[in-house]
Amino acid sequence: MGRKLIGIDLDRTTLNDAGEVSERTRQAIQKMQQAGHVVAIITGRPVRLSMDIYQQLGLKSPMINFNGALGEIPNELWDYAYSYQVDREIAFDLIENAADMAIKSVVAESRADVWTNSHIGPTNPNEAFFFPQSTDTYHMLDRLNLKTNINSILIEAQNSTHQAMIQDYVTNRYGADRVTVNTWGADSPVLEIVPAGVAKDTGLQIMQRAFDIKKDDVYAFGDGMNDYEMIDYAAHGVLMKNGQPALKAIANDITSYTNDEDGLAKYLEQII
Known part of the structure; x- marks a missing residue:
């Protein structure tokens, strides 16, 4: 065999x-x-x-x-x-425009580290599991702390109706040849940005x-x-x-x- x-x-x-x-x-x-x-x-x-x-x-x-x-x-x-990595600038961009796009939280992650702008994760436990739970497990997501590119960016939108807007914004601004924006399913407010291809x-x-x-x-x-x-x-x-x-x-x-x-x-x- x-x-x-x-x-x-x-x-x-x-x-x-x-x-x-x-x-x-x-x-x-x-x-x-x-x-x-x-x-x-x-x-x-x-x-x-x-x-x-x-x-x-x-x-x-x-x-x-x-x-x-x-x-x-x-x-x-x-x-x-x-x-394979995505540009850290995307994470900063999303935080700066969070109010306009109804984004609740952004999580950037690499092999050994995780950064987020909010320690309040989604209410659904299956989704919350992927978001850092306590302040001692992550760094604040800002330019002072995040100095490298990352493998993945997770976004929690206010609700799933804002997904298309976020997808279009990131894809149009950064290019489909650089990043792919995936949703987690019809009712989930979570999106994930990964390297294209x-x-x-x-x-x-x-x-x-x-x-x-x-x-x-x-x-x-x-x-x-x-x-x-x-x-x-x-x-x-x-x-x-x-x-x-x-x-x-x-x-x-x-x-x-x-x-x-x-x-x-x-x-x-x-x-x-």
Whole structure:
């Protein structure tokens, strides 16, 4: 059996509905790794919200964060490590024009640091999780503190009706060739600014080259629209049973069980 590259999304894919790793999932991933395959987290989460899971799974592979913008092997030098960034000026621009665009908060984040202009996150706990919770975990987002470019900018608008205005403003001002502005779904007031041309398949392709793995041996598991590119790219793009119906058209397969029923683990057990 050829060496396989297995890209795994975290939320609602590897993690159950409680946001935890089940013992069956941990064991299945460990078996794949012990058999010589590369199992790698590919997530929209920042590093600070992924490291615990990486360690819990006992991974030694690269980890891809910010929906493909950052790739590295934690605490190790890796020849293929990379970091795609967005201009910090965009974050300052958004804060200066926040009132006109009904923006409540802006969060800028890189591998090791996070900056924000507000410690009051969204009321929805699933969204608030991504925003810094306490003052000792972030720096104030201003020119004094933020002196480098960043991997991602999160925006919380007053409500979802202002999304199009914010998207148009950033895209027209900074160019679609430099940045992409993604929304988090129909009812969510959260938007994310990422480097143009970067998605989860960016990390998948870099790892495929780094480990010299055949395209036929590339797997990707996900559930949401931010998994579209990697599911589409992988020879075995696998949608979770609980995944977005819109992804069914591009998926090669669908798990028989949901993320809350160890769907990923059961599928990996079949592969091995």
